[in-house]
Every structure is written in C-alpha cells, then in structure tokens.
C-alpha cells in the first residue's frame with residue numbers, strides 16, 4: 001500500500017498494491033496493521049456504509065458533532081467521484097483547508113478522513129457506488145454539515161450547477177463561518 005500525506009493534518013491518500021493476472025485482480029482494500037504502521041494512527045472501524053449515486057449527485061459536506069465524530073476510510077467500488085475533505089478542527093494547523101481528489105474504480109484510491117473534518121463527494125460517472133468504513137456509529141442527532149457552495153472554501157465541483165442533484169437536507173446546511181462546533 002502506498003500512502004501519501006495531504007495538506008490536511010492526519011488526512012491521507014492511500015493506494016493499494018494491485019496484483020493482476022489472467023483472472024483479474026486482487027488487492028487488500030484494508031489491513032489494520034499496515035494502516036496503523038503507515039499512519040501512526042490507532043483506528044477501530046465499526047460501521048461500513050455503501051451508497052449508489054447517479055451522475056451529478058453531490059452528497060455533503062457532512063460531519064457528526066462532538067463525541068459522535070467519525071473518521072472515515074472512503075473509496076469507490078464502481079464509477080468515478082471527486083472526493084472533498086474540509087478541515088473544521090479549530091485547533092488544527094490546516095483549519096479551513098480543503099483536500100480534493102478523484103476516486104474511481106480505475107485508480108482504486110482511498111482517502112482517510114480524520115475525526116473533525118467535513119466530507120462530501122460529487123459523482124462524475126453515470127453511476128457510482130461509494131463505500132466507506134467509519135470508526136463511530138451513525139448518530140442522526142449529531143449530524144451536521146457545511147453548504148457545498150460556500151464561497152470561502154472555493155471548491156470547484158467540476159459539473160455545471162444545473163446538473164447537480166442535492167438532497168433537501170444538504171441544500172439548507174450552514175456556511176463554514178456560521179458553524180457552531182461542539
């Protein structure tokens with residue numbers, strides 16, 4: 001596994017070693033020991049999530065507050081997305097910074113998003129199956145987020161505005177400057 005630091009503290013981009021032969025391919029999509037050795041972080045994933053999205057679907061930017069904060073290891077099983085992490089940890093050296101990368105079933109890349117960061121993605125292929133591991137359970141009462149088009153974050157979502165498909169819940173999220181972080 002190849003692991004690279006990003007501009008966000010404790011946020012990593014990971015690329016598995018892919019073994020290809022006449023049957024197809026094999027790779028370890030997660031190996032806790034290697035992950036902890038390479039990142040120096042102790043992590044215990046306890047929930048896996050999977051979603052299917054059509055082209056233009058934008059989910060985010062989401063996080064869970066307080067004790068319900070979640071670290072996530074995200075990847076794409078089918079299709080292609082642009083994945084976005086925003087550091088909203090006030091005490092972090094990378095507070096306010098954004099990391100974007102393309103995740104696809106072609107590059108097999110993954111992103112590790114530490115607790116305290118907001119996360120979202122946009123689907124660039126006709127459909128995309130998104131899969132992620134979380135180190136804390138879903139807690140609907142702790143759900144929060146930032147509006148995707150917050151000008152201060154300067155995120156280029158690639159697709160034109162009129163092609164975006166966004167949930168009603170995500171369209172009324174607050175601006176970054178108005179976040180109340182518990």
Ligand SMILES: Cc1cn([C@H]2C[C@H](O)[C@@H](COP(=O)(O)OP(=O)(O)O[C@H]3O[C@@H](C)C(=O)[C@@H](O)[C@H]3O)O2)c(=O)[nH]c1=O
Pocket residue numbers: 049051059060062063119120121137138167
């Ligand atoms: C996230 C989540 C949702 N749900 C339910 C709640 C709701 O009825 C339905 C759809 O939820 P949402 O609209 O919040 O799903 P979605 O917009 O895909 O939410 C996800 O977005 C990405 C960007 C993330 O980073 C995730 O942590 C998560 O917030 O699924 C669970 O039961 N468990 C979960 O862990």
